[in-house]
Amino acid sequence: MSSSLIEGAEPVLLSPALIVEDDPAMQERLRHVLSTLGCGEDRIAVTNSVAGAQHLLGERAYGVMLVDIGLPDGSGVELIGWMQTHHPRVPAVVISAWRTEEIIFAALRAGAIGYLLKERDDLELSIALRSIEQGGAPIDPTIARRILAWLATTQTQAAAPQPAEETAPGTEAATDEADARQTALPNALTRRENRILELVSQGLSNREMAESLSISRLTVECHTKNIYRKLAVNSRTEAVFQARRHGLLR
Structure with a gap:
């Protein structure tokens, strides 16, 4: 697991921590990971919903929030955006199974300081979370490669000359053939x-x-x-x- 350090970024406290996750097994995993990083049981709060997180954030100041994307009453992305307005000093790290570019960029734009995948083992998650204490921005390596690939593609498209609007003969057939290959069983x-x-x-x-x-x-x-x-x-x-x-x- 790697992390990207942001110049001038402030260190993040891992305690007290708020876990926003609706899967009981994952809740326990994150409790364990945080405990290995020195966060005591009494310093960890857990909720399974956006509403629960908003309530807990109003009662206590947290050093960090670990949040899933898919929650019963809303999206973790929406929760992170809400925090930027109401609790901007509490950093959020996404720990989720969602890995599409749309979700990743939405979470980062909303204000998440990191994006990790649930499929990683406890040690990898622990190392990534430890990095934010020194001002790191933990991004799962798979996610980081997707971001770099997206940036490279975007820059290439921006530099390439714009194609003529007129469709060349046979283009539609070629496109249909490509789509068929893409959706092949x-x-x-x-x-x-x-x-x-x-x-x-x-x-x-x-x-x-x-x-x-x-x-x-x-x-x-x-x-x-x-x-x-x-x-x-x-x-x-x-x-x-x-x-x-x-x-x-x-």
Whole structure:
């Protein structure tokens, strides 16, 4: 896990901390990570909603807020934007499974000082969060590469001459062919992989899927890796999105 240091950025206190996350298992993970960084149990507040976070922020000053994007009553992005108006001195770090450019840039524009992925292990999250105590801006390496690729593409497009408005003969057919290739069905999933993908879309954890299917957790993880490989994705969110796009899920 790497972090980008911003010149002149102020250090961030990791205690007291506010966790805004609706998944109980992830809540416990973040509690544990914060405890390894010296944040005592009595210095950690947890809520599962935007409304709950707004209430807690009004009661106490926090050193940092760790927030998910998808919450039952709203978006973590909206919460971060609201904080910029009402609690601008409380920095927010996104820890989420969402990794689309639209969401990432929306969170950063709203005021998030970092963006981390839930799929990273506890040690990686701990190292990233530790960096903000020295003024760092923790960005998951995968996210950082996406940002750099987006910047490079944007600069290239800006420098390239604008194409003529008239459509060249055969362009529409070529575009249709490219779209067909883009949406081509990926490598077929096995019946078991399809079932696991359905459970993933329902939000079940690996442990819950193992219990539901009467198989080991390691077997679930192996099937999940195969699904990622076949769909050319790196996360549960992307797997569900691509599966629905290809008609593998309703």
